[in-house]
Amino acid sequence: MSEILIKNASVCDPAQGINCETMDICIKDGKIVESVSANAKVINADGRLTMAGGFDGHTHSAGKINVGRSINPNDARKNLVPGLSGQVARTEKTRAQVGYNTPNTYAIGYRYAKLGYTTICEAAIPLIAARHTHEEFKEIPILDKMGLSLFGSNWQVMEYIRDKEPEKLAAYVAWGLKASRGYGVKIVNPGGGEAWGWGKNVSGLYDPVPNFDVTPAEILMSLAEVNERLQLPHSVHVHCNNLGKPGNYATTIETMKLFEKIKPSRDRQALHVTHVQFNAYAGTSWRDFETGAPMVADYVNGADHLTFDLGQVIFGPAVTMTADGPVEYANARMLHEKWSNQDIELEDASGVVPLFYSPKSFVNAVQWAIGLELALLVKDPWKVMFTTDSPNGGSFVNYPEAFTYLMSAKRREEVISGFSKMALDRMVLPGIDRELDFYELAIMTRSAQSKMYSRPEKGNLKPGSDADIAIYDILPGQIDPSTEYAKVKKAFSGAAYTLKNGEIVVKDGEIEATPKGKIYWVNAKVPSAIDSAMQKDIDIKFRKYYTVSKSNYMVEDAYLQKPVEITTEGVF
């Protein structure tokens, strides 16, 4: 029975409406409790900013990132954020580390923990390649992990939609989550992955998928209905059609509107739209490209059925990786960059392309602005999750830098002063003076996630919650983030303490301990008759089309380190 008492913490816990109030936090056996005995180990927070552990709900940290590593060995040596990147020799406590955008697995765990983050959600798991994702999860220390499984270009999914078999579709999604040990339904460029099987793409919500006679809109709606029928903890998680194309903000808003009619089965959003920065572009070409963020924000401000994350751009090198295969090919051709592609039989596509965001490029400057505009123009922070879509917009190790953009108009002005006039004409950021406070930042980096993913034990400091806690070397009230942003960045770059399940894993910005994290996966219950009927259909898929047998497709228990099975009851 281990007990810890954190004394004198300046607690910022939006889930309880606590805004930097000085109080004590009691921990017992890895959970937050009301009180502890006099034997408790004492951590004196000395009035420092204390939040629940950070929760990155959309990051590419296991699976596809390995393609990024393998084609960019140069990334291993990059040390653009000292202390959080580059080559670090092994120590008695830690394994050797490399990398910046595509760190090795150990570095991912250590560095997120240093930022005070304790939970991550891998953004895309191809079902057939899920074992690989879990193998990498096993080697990412400290963090709790979950992943979203890809369903948006899946043959069985599209056939059930075409044949109007919603119950079997639900059974299939439940089975797919179980097979991949996934946490939720990810839809990437719906239908586009299948079209890319022929080197093509879909152009919008009503452009039929070749050979399958369904539209992206139908894929989205059917999977959303199934998601709610199965009462999954997370909503569908959507990467919209037309990502990265000027004018795509219209498709994004159109997609959001489609979901107005979806009734969520739980106390959370009906739709999560991911890395909206890449999907909030106005203009008709790269010549007249400009921000579409005001239009998207305007819609989001008037809607209450959705949440989104930013996909904020960080200037410098990044590595794009997505199941959106056609986008990556287009990137590689446009930028004359190396191109990796991995189409996934019967299921989806994917690609990886490195790139460089330069403040001198007006397009990149506007992209940078769009992410911030979205965060600042959307009034309710509970709708917003902070991400860089790491490492697509930039590596997660830049989160502290990005926080300063959100918290300081002066800091933004500094960056903006380096932009060309053309860039300034295409963005609205210079006219925005909103500055987030610690409370709003806590919402965007941990509290909103708790609700978005229905993980009540995460992202807050209520008694009963996991004792995943970050203490930052900041004295709220004695610091002005809008001018003292350098201090803010430093404090968020290396937590004074990070606790994971009540264990001190980071102290003074250095790794103290490297426990293994949990793996969350969802087992959605489906009536056996429906499941059996569905199994007959997929048996045919395995017999005729897949190149692995069904029994070898399912991720075995051996790959799950400290699994947490979340069961839900499907409604049939």
Next chain:
Amino acid sequence: MPVIRDAVCSLCGSLCDDITVTVENNKITKIENACILGHSKFVGMLEHDRIETPMIRKDGELVPVSYEEAIEAAAKILVNSKRTLSYGWCSTSCETVSGAIQLAEETGSVIDSTANVCHGPTALAAQEKGSPSATLGEIKNRADVILFWGCNPVHAHPRHMVRYSSFSKGLFTEKGRRGRKMIVVDVRKTDTAKLSDKYVEIEQGSDLLLVTALRSIVNGREDVIPETVAGVPKAEILELAEILKNAKFVCIFFGMGVTQSRSKYKNGDAMSSLISDLNQHTKAVMIGMRGHYNVTGFGQVATWETGFPMAIDFARGYPYYNPGETGANDLLVREEPDAAIIAAADPGAHFPQKAVRHLARIPVIQIDPYPNPTTEIADVVFPAAVVGIEAEGTAYRMDAISLRMKKLIDSKFKTDEEIVKDLTEKVRKLKRGA
């Protein structure tokens, strides 16, 4: 009698996972679906000599010792070494690879895989130009043009063409072989070439010239092509380019004829560019015909654990990678290692003479189920269970799909994974003592 279905064959990079194995009294008595190579591996379990016991070389002879004695001797070699080469690890499980990497990290060793003499240049090519690829099922279901370049699956991957490529049938390829064009580019008319619709014979070492010529044509510059390239008449190259451009879905499978001939990784680099260019006209992908059943897995595990796919030097405490300097043969030819640990590979048979001569001079630890030429120069030898038959674990197919290999029968031998773990423990103990 127990019948085990969907067993994964641990022979080649095709990693066929539909093998049915009958086991009676802990003996494999029947094997269904396996090819001749896979079959002989399963059967070989019974027929071939195994290394029966741990051994240590004393007075020039390998003599049986206890497992603990061998672990102690091997750990001493590692602890006393200033520059250990850890090599092989491709005919074993990912779990073993992971342990081997940790051991290399803790001992400041260089770790490299058999890709050093195989598809290593494929990894380098991907670092130059990326790897435009797909899972094998995409080929099965979509490809109407399949090109085998510098590889001979009839002999090296016998079921590849039936399960994944030429003869396979899928959703958009119902006619199988009849609906497909099969092309072979090689330096000699192999048995695979004999099955093709079109065979293009090129001069040895001229792959880069032909790939470059094809790229020129695909990009609309056939005017720059001389009358013959790589020994192939221009008209034939034009015809080949037309077939590729007009396909619905092209896959180029390439083997060591591409990776280990002249121009090495530049061939793969150009091939990747050709695939990118072809995608302006059609859909095209490429897949390396990886040989050992888990050489792909070594690359995957090493990449996520160290950032690099092979030739990883831990002397600095962090991973350092510079193939050409830190590859197994680079080190051996420079006579740099003062000890080596070799598992699931046979450099004694496959490395250049100069490299083997150096290996013979230094203490060598070997982990393998079977004696091979490397055993002749080994100083500590561990017999191991055969992964995929006597031990379970993960392996990666040539298209980077991972599968769990089953344990089919019990074995008296320790698994590679256990041996590496015990060795690491002993090394830690000795280091603490010192």
